[in-house]
Amino acid sequence: xxxxxxxxxxxxxxxxxxxxxxxxxxxxxxxxxxxxxxxxxxxxxxxxxxxxxxxxxxxxxxxxxxxxxxxxxxxxxxxxxxxxxxxxxxxxxxxxxxxxxxxxxxxxxxxxxxxxxxxxxxxxxxxxxxxxxxxxxxxxxxxxxxxxxxxxxxxxxxxxxxxxxxxxxxxxxxxxxxxxxxxxxxxxxxxxxxxxxxxxxxxxxxxxxxxxxxxxxxxxxxxxxxxxxxxxxxxxxx
Amino acid sequence: xxxxxxxxxxxxxxxxxxxxxxxxxxxxxxxxxxxxxxxxxxxxxxxxxxxxxxxxxxxxxxxxxxxxxxxxxxxxxxxxxxxxxxxxxxxxxxxxxxxxxxxxxxxxxxxxxxxxxxxxxxxxxxxxxxxxxxxxxxxxxxxxxxxxxxxxxxxxxxxxxxxxxxxxxxxxxxxxxxxxxxxxxxxxxxxxxxxxxxxxxxxxxxxxxxxxxxxxxxxxxxxxxxxxxxxxxxxxxxxxxxxxxxxxxxxxxxxxx
Numbered sequence: 001x002x003x004x005x006x007x008x009x010x011x012x013x014x015x016x017x018x019x020x021x022x023x024x025x026x027x028x029x030x031x032x033x034x035x036x037x038x039x040x041x042x043x044x045x046x047x048x049x050x051x052x053x054x055x056x057x058x059x060x061x062x063x064x065x066x067x068x069x070x071x072x073x074x075x076x077x078x079x080x081x082x083x084x085x086x087x088x089x090x091x092x093x094x095x096x097x098x099x100x101x102x103x104x105x106x107x108x109x110x111x112x113x114x115x116x117x118x119x120x121x122x123x124x125x126x127x128x129x130x131x132x133x134x135x136x137x138x139x140x141x142x143x144x145x146x147x148x149x150x151x152x153x154x155x156x157x158x159x160x161x162x163x164x165x166x167x168x169x170x171x172x173x174x175x176x177x178x179x180x181x182x183x184x185x186x187x188x189x190x191x192x193x194x195x196x197x198x199x200x201x202x203x204x205x206x207x208x209x210x211x212x213x214x215x216x217x218x219x220x221x222x223x224x225x226x227x228x229x230x231x232x233x234x235x236x237x238x
Numbered sequence: 239x240x241x242x243x244x245x246x247x248x249x250x251x252x253x254x255x256x257x258x259x260x261x262x263x264x265x266x267x268x269x270x271x272x273x274x275x276x277x278x279x280x281x282x283x284x285x286x287x288x289x290x291x292x293x294x295x296x297x298x299x300x301x302x303x304x305x306x307x308x309x310x311x312x313x314x315x316x317x318x319x320x321x322x323x324x325x326x327x328x329x330x331x332x333x334x335x336x337x338x339x340x341x342x343x344x345x346x347x348x349x350x351x352x353x354x355x356x357x358x359x360x361x362x363x364x365x366x367x368x369x370x371x372x373x374x375x376x377x378x379x380x381x382x383x384x385x386x387x388x389x390x391x392x393x394x395x396x397x398x399x400x401x402x403x404x405x406x407x408x409x410x411x412x413x414x415x416x417x418x419x420x421x422x423x424x425x426x427x428x429x430x431x432x433x434x435x436x437x438x439x440x441x442x443x444x445x446x447x448x449x450x451x452x453x454x455x456x457x458x459x460x461x462x463x464x465x466x467x468x469x470x471x472x473x474x475x476x477x478x479x480x481x482x483x484x485x486x487x488x489x490x491x492x493x494x495x
Binding site for chain 1: 390391393394395396397398399400401408482484485486
């Protein structure tokens with residue numbers, strides 16, 4: 001069990017009225033480079049991701065991070081170990097440097113420039129107004145900002161949904177680069193083709209539950225009918 | 239010459255209400271009934287307050303304090319009704335008005351700026367609560383709206399491991415500034431753009447203008463101090479209520495249009 005980065009034990013998230021965004025989700029994120037969490041819009045995949053850094057509270061069940069119940073981990077230290085990049089770019093007011101220093105206040109200019117280089121932005125972005133960047137540039141800055149905290153795991157929540165195709169490819173490559181350096185990446189997407197491009201493993205989330213989990217190459221083998229139907233829709237859309 | 243309006247003079251001032259009604263009729267504004275109702279209601283309300291004040295002024299200062307507590311409770315309830323979407327705003331307002339009263343009235347009476355008597359306590363407390371109430375509604379709504387509108391940014395800060403107070407700081411600061419700036423602007427322009435009520439009232443009552451000005455300056459500082467105190471307490475209090483102990487933002491999503 002402890003070999004998994006995250007495990008979900010009968011996890012439900014919802015309100016008292018019985019509207020469940022996640023319902024009895026059971027599964028695990030293995031300790032491998034990139035794991036894709038795929039599913040249609042509104043299926044609960046972002047909620048599952050947000051349970052991993054406690055931006056979302058679990059109503060029932062247990063989420064474990066490397067075998068430890070996340071509810072017992074101090075949330076601020078958990079979030080520094082488990083970084084997150086959001087669907088919409090979220091630059092903060094100020095320069096690129098200011099943004100990086102929110103995550104790492106003691107960051108030197110050299111270290112900041114190295115971080116920008118990792119996400120393929122040049123050092124001039126240190127002094128650029130973050131609120132005036134393009135969507136793609138802002139999203140890269142947000143990724144650099146998350147990396148500044150030196151996380152063990154990176155949660156990436158549909159990060160390519162509001163960027164241009166060039167940035168999408170760059171972000172996919174950056175996810176692979178992070179994985180190559182030992183950072184575990186959880187990549188949420190509704191696009192199965194994208195999951196196939198970048199992930200080794202995938203969880204399929206349908207209607208608030210983890211419907212299937214397997215190595216990406218074997219995902220369609222032994223998949224239940226509803227998962228097959230979803231994967232086929234994704235393939236047809238390509 | 240000090241003005242001393244008796245009932246006949248007051249009745250004569252009704253001509254001005256008639257002017258308003260006439261203008262409404264000439265321009266077909268259909269506001270005649272509303273104007274008459276508002277004028278009658280204002281007169282009745284103020285007369286009732288006048289009789290009540292006379293009764294309170296004749297009694298011990300404890301009655302005046304009771305009046306102040308009632309004003310604070312009424313103001314807090316008004317804030318709750320005007321900002322119903324803000325959780326726990328009534329209790330926060332009560333605490334804030336209480337703190338502002340301790341600070342401002344404590345300074346004014348503690349340092350003998352005014353003598354502590356019913357004739358000073360009730361009007362000063364009234365001005366303090368009245369001005370603070372408007373600013374309180376504004377700041378409570380602004381904090382909620384800022385955190386709701388900037389929810390993505392706030393969560394991005396939380397996701398970097400920032401505690402909720404730090405994650406909310408830029409947005410709450412903006413809300414506090416928005417609520418305080420009108421009062422600062424009013425303080426700046428007083429005397430140039432308008433003559434404030436307390437001073438006008440004193441001059442009409444025959445007080446020497448410079449004496450009236452000194453009172454007005456003290457009142458302006460009272461209002462500024464009370465608004466700053468209540469805005470800060472309510473702003474930070476609303477912020478605390480919008481986060482959980484484990485640093486999650488609980489701002490409800492904006493209702494769909």
